[in-house]
Amino acid sequence: MVSQFPLDPMYLVDLGVCKKLLQLLIKKGNINVSKINEKITFLSNLVPSEFGRICRSLDEISNWKATEFRQFLLYIGIFVLKDCISSDHYYHFLLLHAGIRLLSCEKSYSTEANVAQQILQEFVDLFGNIYGDHLVSYNVHGLLHLTDCAKQFGSLDQFSAYKFEKNMQYLKKLINKPNKILQQLHLRLDERTNTNIEPNKTSKINFFNIEFKKEKDSYCFSEKLGPIKVITMSDESGCVMVSAHCFLDVENDFEEPLESSSGLGILVAKKLDKKVFKIKKDDIVYKYFSIPHEGKFLLIPILHHLFHKFSN
Secondary structure, eight states: OGGGSOOOHIIIIIIIIIHHHHHHHHHTTOSOHHHHHHHHHHHTTTSOTTOSOOOOOGGGGGGOOHHHHHHIIIIIHHHHSTTTSOHHHHHHHHHHHHHHHHHHSTTTTTTTHHHHHHHHHHHHHHHHHHHOGGGOOHHHHHGGGHHHHHHHHOSGGGGOSHHHHHHHHHHHHTOOSSSSHHHHHHHHHHHHHHTTOOSSOOOOTTEEOOOTTSGGGOEEEETTTEEEEEEEEEEETTEEEEEEEEEEEEEESOOSSSOIIIIIOOEEEEEEOSSOEEEEGGGEEEEEEEEEETTEEEEEEOGGGTTOEEOO
16 A cells, blocks of 8 residues: 555655755855845746746745746756855755656656665765754655655656646636535536536647747757757758757766766756758757856756657
């Protein structure tokens, strides 16, 4: 019975450990809040269109939604926290970031499960040393069992509460009075099924678009060229062709607890090749969350459509 009820990543990780970690950093004064808020504001115009919500400043952290903590943990945190907290605290955050990304990725949650387990084990061990053993909560300890859940049920998104929470608003609108709620839901859903009314719009979580006119939506990874920036798209004999610049001088963003480029696909590129390359649109595998900074580009693969297909 225990093995059939997985730990929920949304409440365990995002609203649990990530929230606790940031609140502890703020409470203990181990964080440059004003500088971090400046970085978050800077990123507000760089968030790709696939993200439905943009992180607010740390001043509003008590009102953050789960998706904001998830975005911070998996994407912007490695940029926002860098040089704003001590090296020990930053490494500790990287452990959580790396472990959860490995388990969230469709390509690595199974093959790199043992690596993720070792990383999360180190995170839990260091948590007590850094913040105190009395703060090692149930959620923190639960990270040690998250890998087993992923082995049995798939990547973290496969058994998280996000898809159900997203549908709650739709269900609430079907209820007209406070009594006999289940009966109301059954009747309304039955009506929509019999009249072929779609319950809600089709989710685009497994699709992605390239908008070369928008800077934030033009950074991608191609199987043939590697990381690229799309500049134009055209239809040639029924085949969509993409013109793009390739990134040069690619390197790791961090090397511990594992190499960011080979282990997580996260890399730093110094410049773009001026030469224009042409490839088929289908050769592009996924998009990046791109953060330009100090003449470089921090490229972070977007996980929730990683290795999926384009939308029309």
